[in-house]
Each structure stands twice: as C-alpha cells, then as structure tokens.
Amino acid sequence: MKLLSIFIILSFLAYAQTYDLSRWMAPAAAAAMQNPLKDRTELANGGKKVFQKLCASCHVSGTVQKERNLADQAVQQESDGALFWKISTGNTRSGMPGYGSLPDTQRWQLVLYIRSLDHRPQN
Numbered sequence: 001m002k003l004l005s006i007f008i009i010l011s012f013l014a015y016a017q018t019y020d021l022s023r024w025m026a027p028a029a030a031a032a033m034q035n036p037l038k039d040r041t042e043l044a045n046g047g048k049k050v051f052q053k054l055c056a057s058c059h060v061s062g063t064v065q066k067e068r069n070l071a072d073q074a075v076q077q078e079s080d081g082a083l084f085w086k087i088s089t090g091n092t093r094s095g096m097p098g099y100g101s102l103p104d105t106q107r108w109q110l111v112l113y114i115r116s117l118d119h120r121p122q123n
Contacts, residue, residue: 024091026082033081037108047113050106054099071117083111 025031037043051059059070069075078086087107090098099107 024086024094026079026085030085031079031082033079033084035080035084035108035111037105037112038080041112041116043109044112044116046106047109047111048116050102050110051113055110058096070114075114076118080108080111080115083114084108087111 075083084107086096087102087110088098088100090096090100099110102110
C-alpha cells in the first residue's frame, strides 16, 4: 500500500510538470475584467506581502517549471482579469490552489505585484 501511494504521488508530480499550462484559459468574461487598482501601483507592495506568504514557495524566478516564473512573457501577456481569475480559482491539474477566499483587493494587489515582475524594456 505504501508503494502504491508513492507511485501515485510521483505520477501526479510527473503529470503536473508536463501539463500544458497554455490550455489553462480564463473564461472571456473573467479575462475582460479590469483591475480597479490599475492606477494605484503603490499598492503592489501589499501584493508582494501576500505573494511572499502564499505564493513564493512555488512561483520563484528560475524554477524548473518555466510556467511558474511569473516574469515570463506568457504570464505577463495575460490580461489582469485572467490573472485575477487564475489566482481566484487555481488549477488542480497543475497543483495550484485557488485563493478565492482572499478579499478581492488582495487578489488585485497580487495582480499588481505580478505586473511589477515584468522586466522587459517598455517601448
């Protein structure tokens, strides 16, 4: 039984690492949502605090799983509404929990913080 449990856990981890996160799409209505804090970039510090507490253990720069690096272009190209939806609902296929129980303001602050990770030159 113990061997079976180990096999199941390892199988899940292997699947999570190969799961194509590009298939994880927010519904159109959610993706169209606008961040009410968009012009309040100073509130990204609050998002950073929440990120460090809840998210940093998985979403750090240089992880083996490229999709987890939130500074990546694919993540930064997501709409604010799509990021908010993904934070809220999570994705059991990739192992990301949903944080819909956080107040809306904190989730929008997380979106602001994720945006602050984009280090590409702005034209």
